[in-house]
Amino acid sequence: MNYQFLIETFFVALSGVPIALLVTIVALLIAIPLGFLLALTRINKIPIIHHFAKIYVSFVRGTPIIIQIFIIYSSVPLLLKIIFEKYNIAYDIYKINPIWYAFIVFAFSTTAILIEVFRSALGTIEKGQLEAAHAVGLTTFQAYRRIIIPQALVVAMPNICTATVNLIKATSLGYAMSLPEITLKAKVAANVGYNYVEAYIDIFIVYLILCSTVEYIFKRYEKHLSKFKMASA
């Protein structure tokens, strides 16, 4: 065991954290509103869109994320190439920063997970809540913002936490898009001297710290939110 390498590489792996977090946050920022809207279409059975959402969720849940990465990473450049050639845009598609692909892939998969999370959370809120809000004169939007969402969020929080942790873990697959995040950076450092055991121990520790921190933050937030929780009848 090369201890000096172990310590040095730890900081190399740590330098990948901002990229991993950036991808996670951007993916969540896209996925949360989109997932919520699609969950609403599922609940209200909006024609066509709710069928589309159903197939979409089934696809993402049914296929490994690495294969979703492969598909998006090989299909988006093809599509862009066709579009660019059509409109004579002189831009080299192979110069696109892989982080854009990472945003697309992880937003794509997280949206599907969150659709199910929001759908089950909204399902726990009684219909009478919305009717009561209407009866006292709130608009549907107000009713959702003030009555339904705060209650549904309490139910959804643990699942959102799981989804976030899974998302952070999934960014480790960014290596397939040559995204310089935690795993790839440490692996590249290990390639020089074949110190793979040390490198993977470092990666392991970094993810452990990252995910425990995220879990801790969510726990704190859940406690804060629980004041919206209804007293169980």
Next chain:
Amino acid sequence: MDKYFDASYIWNAIPVLLPFLKVTFLVAGSSIVLGTLFGLLLAAAKLSSLKVLQKSANFYTTIMRCTPSIVLLFLVYYGVPALAENFGLNLHSIETAFFVVVTFTLQFAAIMSEVIRSSYLAINKGQFEAAVSVGLTPFQAYRRIIFPQALVIALPNFGNGMIALLQEGALAYTIGLIDIVGKANLIIASNINAHALEIYIALAIVYWVLSIIIEKFFAMLEKFFSKGKKTLETT
């Protein structure tokens, strides 16, 4: 380059890929069996009254939940032989499938321990007491009263865990296992990286269909086993 996208590659790839599902199933199947057994031990530790056992089992689950499969996979792949060397064992020439099974056993055990624990806790304690009071031994009470009820509760989560395992198993190609994903990458390499998209779509279709089959199968099992549950609720 003749065509950007040729759908015929998708249909031609599927029959070539399907035989390699055998490897995928073998690895996933052994991980499920071993992982469930290990998960049972972990769940027992979590439910035991010994604080040390509880703490260490919970700690193990937290670690497993925080580790990406690919990191665990490589950690096992490089770490286990290095550890074994200290004891004078040479594991360098062993099959890659072994490391894949070890990895996913470790991971599946963590998932299963939570599934087993929560389904056990869902059964009312009075059930066990009632069984013992009518003269069943504790083992009989578990086998005849607790287990059949806990099984029904555990089934949907077990099914989800299985689907998750199958999907994480797709990463086994990274350490050189020639399963269905490994074969797909070989096909692409032999095409000099052309038509990769079509092969990946074929792969996605295979996984998608498999997941739907597993989902439906577990829904059926649940319906079958919950027959007894209904009568309990009504009485």
